[in-house]
Amino acid sequence: MDEQQARAYWQENIRTIMQLLVVWFIVSYGCGVLFVDLLDTIAIGGFKLGFWFAQQGSMYVFLILIFVYAKRMNTIDEKYDVHE
């Protein structure tokens, strides 16, 4: 693997992480902490939306994020032929 390809691989890796971490930040700190009172004005069943994100939803999203990350990285690894 030459230097240029290594750099391209690393940049794609960073881009993937950044995209997912933006979602991570919005869901946990955005919905669960910073804008929780605003979201609480919306009710879904027995839950206020902000409260649901804080005590349930954020954890489900964390889970999805890690599995999406693992899958996307496997694809990128194969694209650059660095997979194991």
Next chain:
Amino acid sequence: MELQTLIYLFVGASFALYIGIAIWAKAASTSDFYIAGGGVNPVMNGMATAADWMSAASFISLAGIVSLLGRDGTAYLMGWTGGYVLLAMLLAPYLRKFGKFTVPDFVGDRYYSDVARTVAVICVIFISFTYVAGQMRGVGIVFSRFLQVDIDTGVVLGMAVVFVYAVLGGMKGITYTQVAQYCVLIVAYTIPAIFLSLQITGDFLPQMGFGGTIEFAFDNGVREIPAGTYVLHALDQSFKDLGFAIPYTEGRAGVWDTFLLTVALMAGTAGLPHVIVRFFTVPRVRDARISAGWALLFISILYTVCPAVGAFGRLNLIKNLQNNDYAAWTRECTSEDLANIQAAQRAGQDTARMPCRGQWFATWENSGLIAWLDKNGDGKIQIANGGAFKGKAAYTGERGASGERLISNEAVATPAGQAVGNEVVVDRDIIVLANPEIAALPNWVIALIAAGGLAAALSTAAGLLLVISSSISHDLLGRVIYKDEATGKSKLSEGQELMAARIAAAFAILVAGYLGINPPGFVAQVVAFAFGLAAASFFPVIINGIFDKRMNKEGAIAGMAVGLTLTFVYIVLNVFVDSSGTYKIFSIEATGIGTVAMVIHFVVAYFVSRATAAPPQEIQDMVESIRIPRGAGDAVAH
């Protein structure tokens, strides 16, 4: 079967299982001992990580904390799960590719410095010991409550079991034992929660029941809450009626404090050595990524059930206690009582408030976790906002008019305008420990809780003890004290190092046991310490090591020194010297200082590294290499 027999049976069987696994998975090499030979299946590793991560505090106390804090408990739920996202994306895959045994290995090699390595070792040992002291205490408490032995005997029993499987099996033994312990603890946690959810809402899944409606009407002391009300609405309404300033689903803590605390817990989680080291045990980089996902899945099962258990517990307390006649409720059952209960059960009615159904209340009163002061002398229990009495319950040894344990504390006056005055103080651990009894579940469920609490405490203790022993034998002895200057490798043979690791593990167990029997009076506060230090030291130093190729020895050492000192001094001043807030800066809470120190660490490290020479070429090549998955291979010792 008799409850006590069942508890012995469940706990005995689970212990036999753990020790059996340890004998089967005996460690033969240092690689087995430190990282289970690097051949653990990612799903199994996820389970082991989950058991390692979820401590006695998660199992016994977390639901109670969330129940007590309402929405403010969110920081713990999100903080202790969101860290796994950081771990999966920013740390685990690269550290796996790096392919050594320990966190100080990475810090020492990446920053080509034994000073950095030694600082890392000291941090690992300090963080792990503060943590393990609480675990051993947890083992003792579970033993004493369920097996009727005193706490010290319980600690010694726990030490003996951990000794066998940690010293013998090392990481390999611990990993497979933790898989079994995860299964025990998650079954023990979810079964009572499912029963509760069915009883209260009719929903099978507690996560659904949390947002479901109650199946019964109840009187909260001020008004009747009709059947079909949402659980959370019933709680909010009751909180309002009973004089609480803030409803259950609203927060009291400031946004800024919650934010800082959550960041510190997340970064701390990702920076805790006993969690990181788990990702050294899987075969490939891609396994390390997915394994973090499995770990979070297994953790989330407990963490998403937990807030539901907290809400159900709080609701049950109001429903079952409010204006209930103490003497009748807690008395020994007469044949008439039993006949009445059976008749009610046949008619499908709720029996929790009926005479003689409240014996659990008296039992936990006897063990000091519940106290009742009949302030208005009506013989009935009232539960509401405000303290019942001043200070910690001081039992006089005598019994009151209703048969309650008398306390000599001065009563606290009910706030003006509040309809009901609070008379009970309930320890937060009751929410989980007494759950099966409050809901009148079968005896085997109570026995299961005992086995589950022990599994949670033992698995975490074992993981921490292993990290302590490997930092001593591998990092301190092998890489610093017995370092061969000519080759940079250890002068100890593999056999000698393995023996040193076993002796260090045995030694660590003795220290942990001592701390469990003579706990420093501040176990709860030192947890903030452990997370703050991990967030301010390991998390940034590892991130820089991977993502900033230009980061050098000077920058790393300066960053760690500043991060650690700031966290240490701030927590000592604000928690141990004067907790009234005299030493606060910008009104930052001690729990949130780890976040601030982490940011300062990043800034200092950046500027110092740019002002000094770039790291040697071979280090830059190493950074290039850990960024590429291929060729991870087996972890090597030297």
